[in-house]
Amino acid sequence: MTTYSKPEFLFGHLRHFRRDQIGFLSQFADATEIVPLRFLNKQAYLLRDGEHIHEALVKQSGKLHKSPALKNSTKNSLGDGLLTSDDPLHKQQRKLAQPAFHARQIANYADTIVAFTDRYLARWGAETTLEIHEQMMLLTMEIIAKVLFDADVAGDAHAFGNAITTSINATMQRINSPLARFALTPKQRQAMRDGKILDDLIYGLIAERQASGNNNGDLLSMLLFARDEETGEGMDIKQLRDECMTLFIAGHETTANALSWAFYLLAQHPEEWRKVQAEADRVLGQTRPTFEHVKALTYTDWVVKESMRLFPPAYVTSRLIREDVQIGGKKMKAGEVLIMSQYLMHHHPAYWEQPEQFNPQRFATDRTIKEGYFPFGGGVRVCIGNHFAMMEAILILARIAQRVDVEWIPNQHITAHPAITLRPEPGIQLRLVARQLLPTLA
Numbered sequence: 001m002t003t004y005s006k007p008e009f010l011f012g013h014l015r016h017f018r019r020d021q022i023g024f025l026s027q028f029a030d031a032t033e034i035v036p037l038r039f040l041n042k043q044a045y046l047l048r049d050g051e052h053i054h055e056a057l058v059k060q061s062g063k064l065h066k067s068p069a070l071k072n073s074t075k076n077s078l079g080d081g082l083l084t085s086d087d088p089l090h091k092q093q094r095k096l097a098q099p100a101f102h103a104r105q106i107a108n109y110a111d112t113i114v115a116f117t118d119r120y121l122a123r124w125g126a127e128t129t130l131e132i133h134e135q136m137m138l139l140t141m142e143i144i145a146k147v148l149f150d151a152d153v154a155g156d157a158h159a160f161g162n163a164i165t166t167s168i169n170a171t172m173q174r175i176n177s178p179l180a181r182f183a184l185t186p187k188q189r190q191a192m193r194d195g196k197i198l199d200d201l202i203y204g205l206i207a208e209r210q211a212s213g214n215n216n217g218d219l220l221s222m223l224l225f226a227r228d229e230e231t232g233e234g235m236d237i238k239q240l241r242d243e244c245m246t247l248f249i250a251g252h253e254t255t256a257n258a259l260s261w262a263f264y265l266l267a268q269h270p271e272e273w274r275k276v277q278a279e280a281d282r283v284l285g286q287t288r289p290t291f292e293h294v295k296a297l298t299y300t301d302w303v304v305k306e307s308m309r310l311f312p313p314a315y316v317t318s319r320l321i322r323e324d325v326q327i328g329g330k331k332m333k334a335g336e337v338l339i340m341s342q343y344l345m346h347h348h349p350a351y352w353e354q355p356e357q358f359n360p361q362r363f364a365t366d367r368t369i370k371e372g373y374f375p376f377g378g379g380v381r382v383c384i385g386n387h388f389a390m391m392e393a394i395l396i397l398a399r400i401a402q403r404v405d406v407e408w409i410p411n412q413h414i415t416a417h418p419a420i421t422l423r424p425e426p427g428i429q430l431r432l433v434a435r436q437l438l439p440t441l442a
């Protein structure tokens, strides 16, 4: 029988979890039964069965709330936006934001994605060595600001990126050490200073749009011009800020990680990279990728899915039980916590053959939560940007594959760092060399 780390008298499993989240969770790698845990005096359960996770995220989601740990620790950065709010606010706000993510709307974003990728390709030139995670962060940030807020942040992307990293580090400190919520540590102080840079950006965009009175049809206009059906009132400025900030941060950080891990894996598996390039050549020929091409870029789609299996950007998710539930025959009480880990499920030997192997082909058959795969969560709280993120990642990968060769730089020691998302530390160095192009290539 497997022996798990024992709870400490006062802290329960909290200190072990804080020290090494992935290591802590990985001790339950083979378990399929529900694992009881304790964080301080809080009873928690780790769900290890796809059916149980489906039950929690999809079937019984009405009895669950977002976890207070996430809410409290992101109060200053994300506030009460879509990611952290609960019903009835969440339901109302999701309805308002949803049209920005409808299939017809996201098709319009494809040209921006490719045009902005081309700016980076031009900057990289004929041959370069670069840190791909940083480049993907900047690129996806510029894209999200353009498509959701019609803003060009290219000039300030570095400063915003640094501010977001500071904010994430401070958030992690607050999650891992609840005392940090009340103490002004240097990290928290830095986060407050940097938080102002991001606040100024978002409030500035809102004020500009209010002053212009223009309805651009983008997300910012949708939220700004939305009126309550009963009272006719618009959203207050703080709520607008929280929604925009949430979408700005959640809308690029995760996709950038997914892309970075895809490059990490592809550069170390040149035979897979050649398949992505061959597909790009076959499907795109010499033309720029468009929304219409995405469906035909099947192998690239599998590569993105397989990269998110091995390195899920959102690696753990939790819920507070609001009303007693029964899952997998186990009764759980209101006030207790459910933990579900994409990282664990995506590596679970009961669900995946040779789980540690990079094998995009396995996604020739789609996988569901019940089958151990949920990079975008599920149910009513499923990621609002899932289709957009997939399209964006596929277009960026395909465009880069069409234009450059990617080479791995040996002797790098990269680890998956569990910040709010799974980041590659200390970054990924790659060599990029422009492919021999025909002069007519668009």
Ligand code: HEM
Residues within 6 Å of the ligand: 082, 083, 084, 094, 144, 246, 247, 250, 251, 252, 254, 255, 258, 308, 312, 313, 314, 317, 318, 374, 375, 376, 377, 378, 380, 381, 382, 383, 384, 385, 386, 388, 389, 390
């Ligand atoms: C590869 C990229 C992405 C991954 C892996 C990802 C993952 C996730 C996951 C797992 C959740 C659910 C969290 C939970 O159940 O507690 C979520 C929610 C969310 N995501 Fe994403 N996401 C990605 C891209 C995006 C993009 C591009 C946007 C916006 C443009 C976005 C905005 C959001 C928002 C607003 C929520 C909260 C939805 C709600 O609760 O109604 N995400 N994401």
